[in-house]
Amino acid sequence: xxxxxxxxxxxxxxxxxxxxxxxxxxxxGSSSSGGGGASAGAIPAHQNGGTIKVALSGNVDYMDPALAxxxxxxxxxxxxxxxxxxxxxxxxxxxxxxxxxxxxxxxxISSDGLTYTYTVPPGRxxxxxxxxxTAQSFQHALERDLNPNQASYFGSVFLAPVxxxxxxxxGKPGExxxxxxxxxxxxxxxxxxxxxxxxxxLTTPFACAVSKDMPVDDKGVHxxxxxxPYYIASYSPNRSIVLKKNPNWTDAAxxxxxxxxxxxxxxxxxxxxxxxxxxxxxxxxDYSPDALxxxxxxxxxxxxxxxxxxxxxxxxxxxxxxxxxxxALNTARPAFSNPLVRQAVNYAIDRPAIAQASGYGATxxxxxxxxxxxxxxxxxxxxxxxxSVDLNKAKSLMQQAGVTTPITAVLYTCxxxxxxxxxxxxxxxxxxxxxxxxxxxxDRGVQFGKEGTKGEPFDIGDEGWIADYYDAYDxxxxxxxxxHIPATNGNDFSYINDPxxxxxxxxxxxxxxxxxxxxxxxxxxxxxxxxxxxxxAPRGFPNNIDFFSSRVGCQVNQGSYGMALNTFCxxxxx
Amino acid sequence: xxxxxxRRLLWAVVLFLAVTLVxxxxxxxxxxxxxxxxAGKAATPAQIQEVAHRLYLDRPIWQQYLHFLDELVHGNLxxxxxxxxxxxxxxxxxAPVTASLVIGAAILxxxxxxxxxxxxxxxxxxxxxxAAMGFVLAGISVHPVWLGLVAxxxxxxxxxxxxxxxxxxxxxxxxxxxxxxxxxxxxxxxxCGGPVQWAYHLVLPWFVLAIxxxxxxxxxVRSSTMEVLNEDYVRTARAKGVPASQVLRSHVLRNAxxxxxxxxxxxxxxxxxxxxxIEFVFxxxxxxxxxxxxxxxxDYPVTLGVVVFASIxxxxxxLVVDLxxxxxxxxxxxx
Numbered sequence: 001x002x003x004x005x006x007x008x009x010x011x012x013x014x015x016x017x018x019x020x021x022x023x024x025x026x027x028x029g030s031s032s033s034g035g036g037g038a039s040a041g042a043i044p045a046h047q048n049g050g051t052i053k054v055a056l057s058g059n060v061d062y063m064d065p066a067l068a069x070x071x072x073x074x075x076x077x078x079x080x081x082x083x084x085x086x087x088x089x090x091x092x093x094x095x096x097x098x099x100x101x102x103x104x105x106x107x108x109i110s111s112d113g114l115t116y117t118y119t120v121p122p123g124r125x126x127x128x129x130x131x132x133x134t135a136q137s138f139q140h141a142l143e144r145d146l147n148p149n150q151a152s153y154f155g156s157v158f159l160a161p162v163x164x165x166x167x168x169x170x171g172k173p174g175e176x177x178x179x180x181x182x183x184x185x186x187x188x189x190x191x192x193x194x195x196x197x198x199x200x201x202l203t204t205p206f207a208c209a210v211s212k213d214m215p216v217d218d219k220g221v222h223x224x225x226x227x228x229p230y231y232i233a234s235y236s237p238n239r240s241i242v243l244k245k246n247p248n249w250t251d252a253a254x255x256x257x258x259x260x261x262x263x264x265x266x267x268x269x270x271x272x273x274x275x276x277x278x279x280x281x282x283x284x285x286d287y288s289p290d291a292l293x294x295x296x297x298x299x300x301x302x303x304x305x306x307x308x309x310x311x312x313x314x315x316x317x318x319x320x321x322x323x324x325x326x327x328a329l330n331t332a333r334p335a336f337s338n339p340l341v342r343q344a345v346n347y348a349i350d351r352p353a354i355a356q357a358s359g360y361g362a363t364x365x366x367x368x369x370x371x372x373x374x375x376x377x378x379x380x381x382x383x384x385x386x387x388s389v390d391l392n393k394a395k396s397l398m399q400q401a402g403v404t405t406p407i408t409a410v411l412y413t414c415x416x417x418x419x420x421x422x423x424x425x426x427x428x429x430x431x432x433x434x435x436x437x438x439x440x441x442x443d444r445g446v447q448f449g450k451e452g453t454k455g456e457p458f459d460i461g462d463e464g465w466i467a468d469y470y471d472a473y474d475x476x477x478x479x480x481x482x483x484h485i486p487a488t489n490g491n492d493f494s495y496i497n498d499p500x501x502x503x504x505x506x507x508x509x510x511x512x513x514x515x516x517x518x519x520x521x522x523x524x525x526x527x528x529x530x531x532x533x534x535x536x537a538p539r540g541f542p543n544n545i546d547f548f549s550s551r552v553g554c555q556v557n558q559g560s561y562g563m564a565l566n567t568f569c570x571x572x573x574x
Numbered sequence: 575x576x577x578x579x580x581r582r583l584l585w586a587v588v589l590f591l592a593v594t595l596v597x598x599x600x601x602x603x604x605x606x607x608x609x610x611x612x613a614g615k616a617a618t619p620a621q622i623q624e625v626a627h628r629l630y631l632d633r634p635i636w637q638q639y640l641h642f643l644d645e646l647v648h649g650n651l652x653x654x655x656x657x658x659x660x661x662x663x664x665x666x667x668x669a670p671v672t673a674s675l676v677i678g679a680a681i682l683x684x685x686x687x688x689x690x691x692x693x694x695x696x697x698x699x700x701x702x703x704x705a706a707m708g709f710v711l712a713g714i715s716v717h718p719v720w721l722g723l724v725a726x727x728x729x730x731x732x733x734x735x736x737x738x739x740x741x742x743x744x745x746x747x748x749x750x751x752x753x754x755x756x757x758x759x760x761x762x763x764x765x766c767g768g769p770v771q772w773a774y775h776l777v778l779p780w781f782v783l784a785i786x787x788x789x790x791x792x793x794x795v796r797s798s799t800m801e802v803l804n805e806d807y808v809r810t811a812r813a814k815g816v817p818a819s820q821v822l823r824s825h826v827l828r829n830a831x832x833x834x835x836x837x838x839x840x841x842x843x844x845x846x847x848x849x850x851x852i853e854f855v856f857x858x859x860x861x862x863x864x865x866x867x868x869x870x871x872x873d874y875p876v877t878l879g880v881v882v883f884a885s886i887x888x889x890x891x892x893l894v895v896d897l898x899x900x901x902x903x904x905x906x907x908x909x
Contacts, residue, residue, distance in 0.1 A: 053765065055857075058867050061657045069614065153625055154614040219658045233762070237659050238667065238859040240763030267765045268753055270859045270867075274723055275752040282734040284751060445606040445872055468616055478616055486619040489610050 044313065044553040046569035051263040052286035052552060055271035055279070059290060063235045064220035065208035066144045066152040072289065074205055078558070079566035080243065081208035082125045082227040084118050084138055084187070085199060087560050088255045089567050095559020096373055096470060098199055101253045102133050102209060102227075113194030113510065118187040126248035127211055128231035135187040137209040137227075142180050142189070144216055145206050147171035151218040155206040158468065162198065164190040171216060196512040200471035229259035229566035241266035243565065260554060260569035277547070286549040289563060298360040300547060317546040318361040319557055322373035322467035324475065325363060327426065327460050327537040328451070328493035335409040335435070335459040340401035342534035346384045347394035348433045349426060355540045357421040363540035369475060369524040371541050373560055376472040379521020383528035394433045405434025409459035412451055415441035419462060426460070452490040461493045464542065470560050472520035477505045480535060494535035501533060550574070575900070582896055586889045593885040594878070598642065601874045602635050608872055612655050629655065642878070651882065652875035656868070661879035664864060669883065671754055671860035675852060676845045678776055679783035680838070686788040691795025692827070695803065706792055713789025718848060722782045722855035726751050729778065749778050752857040779856045783848055787841055794837060798830040805829070832903060839895025843888040
């Protein structure tokens with residue numbers, strides 16, 4: 001979920017949220033200290049029903065599951081969708097385990113890994129219109145993603161390369177994708193090559209059950225019928241969204257997915273962040289995940305965080321997003337062609353200082369390639385210093401590398417705060433090991449495009465990546481498999497192309513379960529260990545920020561999707 | 575007069591084409607690929623190329639521009655890259671918000687500036703005049719974003735808190751912190767609507783947008799009125815025994831308002847730009863907000879649509895001012 005439109009999303013990650021800084025929030029506390037996940041176990045006395053008011057600061061794209069790609073709309077779709085398999089409304093690692101939802105069990109996967117068969121008992125779930133959810137609901141959903149007339153670019157990026165017949169599908173009336181077949185209550189998905197990430201892909205909104213009558217419309221359907229706890233009753237771009245409780249909602253999968261509120265009204269979609277903070281403080285609004293003033297984060301955490309001075313329940317939450325921020329070290333250029341120099345950079349950068357430059361709560365310093373939400377992260381070992389620098393080690397690696405210092409390295413970064421501040425710290429850090437950093441600032445969109453162009457003269461890219469779906473493939477294979485680096489629009493910003501690494505990544509993607517997690521964890525660890533390729537210097541995990549009014553309770557910070565709207569309630573006496 | 579109008583209209587068309595062309599070229603030159611944005615960050619080059627073709631981005635710039643003009647002639651401003659909504663619809667929804675803000679603020683600034691300016695001109699160097707000049711200095715100096723944030727904090731947030739700087743009082747709601755209500759009535763999901771709520775939610779934005787212009791117009795009205803007061807025809811009218819109120823109304827104000835009307839036409843256009851800041855501060859879903867947000871997203875069709883729409887408004891406003899000016903002063907059309 002933690003991916004959105006390219007520039008919006010990556011600007012947020014890379015800039016550590018430019019807004020975070022604009023507020024001059026470089027407060028002193030550790031940016032990781034604010035944590036605290038709302039847990040499903042602490043449900044306060046509450047009333048059923050009622051309406052809460054939510055505000056967003058402009059990041060809304062589509063309500064149509066085939067098109068939605070922004071974080072805020074995936075948050076909505078998490079609470080309105082029923083999928084074949086899904087996550088439960090629980091926090092932490094347990095919230096990252098995939099369970100059958102509309103399917104009666106996890107799919108039967110053929111021994112060659114090419115056929116996934118789901119059994120979907122009809123009518124277990126119903127859309128708000130009363131229509132039962134059947135295997136056809138998912139067939140239609142996936143075919144909408146693949147239908148050229150729907151132009152679901154994001155969905156087709158994930159699904160088209162692996163589903164059999166997808167590339168031949170023209171979307172004519174009555175036509176079906178040969179690799180998506182329904183017989184009775186069985187839905188069979190046939191692949192052209194094994195893709196163990198398919199399970200994760202099918203837990204995204206692209207696989208949300210849709211009504212059999214849902215039209216193919218490349219502009220997107222504003223109020224699609226929904227079978228989840230809530231449905232989208234109305235959507236007016238730039239104005240409002242209304243979610244209402246699905247009258248036909250039953251927790252048929254036994255997920256214990258609640259739907260306490262009658263209505264969730266997004267009353268403002270163009271909220272100013274300073275004003276949004278004030279409005280939640282005084283109760284005019286009940287919740288916002290983004291219309292919040294970064295300048296206030298330190299104070300808000302102090303007053304309303306896990307041990308807030310204002311007393312009462314926690315209202316302000318800082319939790320890691322499924323994203324990673326890193327320095328891409330361009331292996332195709334002389335400055336970082338030697339892996340020992342790249343290793344040295346990893347020991348020389350001051351991750352807490354860099355995180356602090358991004359503002360309070362923006363980033364949790366880290367040295368891992370995989371965010372904690374991604375399976376495999378637990379298996380990835382910590383190698384580099386997280387809380388400090390190890391200059392001696394860094395200098396020693398530079399000596400071993402045998403390079404002549406000073407080395408000149410060109411750093412590409414964005415021109416919005418806090419990127420320049422962060423670049424200044426990196427420049428200072430690397431000077432200590434004989435690397436003179438020249439900083440070049442660009443608009444974030446321009447930076448992204450330049451770094452993705454082969455031959456662009458940069459040595460370090462201050463980069464970030466938000467998960468498209470919760471699988472290590474979306475990080476490691478997408479960003480580090482160098483076997484097909486395009487001339488433009490590439491994502492392998494370190495331009496690493498190591499046959500052994502490529503083969504390991506390909507192999508890991510054929511595995512499932514623990515073996516898969518271990519394989520990806522091992523790959524990431526190996527990149528960092530002595531002798532490793534070290535194509536990046538990971539520097540942290542960006543955080544999600546959520547703030548609630550005093551009357552909202554029952555929040556569950558879902559392990560994968562963040563705050564689950566359907567879990568919110570109004571506390572008794574509010 | 576007809577020739578004058580035709581000449582002005584032709585210039586308006588040329589100006590309009592120039593604005594759209596320059597805007598189009600500027601966007602074309604920015605080294606960002608909208609197709610990649612639309613395709614998603616994990617898209618392959620082939621997929622991006624497909625999107626580029628679909629969005630008409632793989633054609634030469636002149637073809638893209640002609641395509642844009644062709645669509646424009648047919649009343650279609652295109653579709654957003656970010657959410658595929660019709661730009662026409664987006665503008666149709668946002669324009670009334672900006673119009674509400676700018677027209678309301680314009681009325682407010684004139685309502686403040688004309689009496690204060692005339693009063694100052696009639697009683698120069700008095701305490702009242704000095705107070706007015708103090709207002710002018712403050713009004714021109716203060717930045718609307720600062721003023722907006724402070725006004726909403728002090729006048730909208732603080733009253734709801736029941737205490738300020740250690741002083742306690744019963745909490746109450748004076749103004750909303752931000753937001754917009756439709757003039758006609760509340761749409762689904764919107765918390766408010768109707769004329770009263772519309773005006774109530776716009777009072778602070780109107781005040782904040784108007785204050786700088788009001789300050790400028792006080793000076794303008796004051797200096798223009800003082801200048802006219804010293805004209806021979808005013809002296810003659812007085813000497814003829816015309817009552818002071820009639821001299822002021824028929825001789826002074828009518829002539830003193832000429833530069834004000836000219837400036838007003840220009841400033842309505844400038845206020846559209848100023849509205850961007852106010853819309854951001856008060857979370858108003860108007861054209862300014864739409865334009866800035868689209869720039870952040872490299873959503874060129876929307877940005878271009880707003881530019882085209884704003885250009886039309888500015889050109890029409892200037893045209894109206896020119897015609898009004900010619901009506902007030904017949905010598906204009908003769909020249």
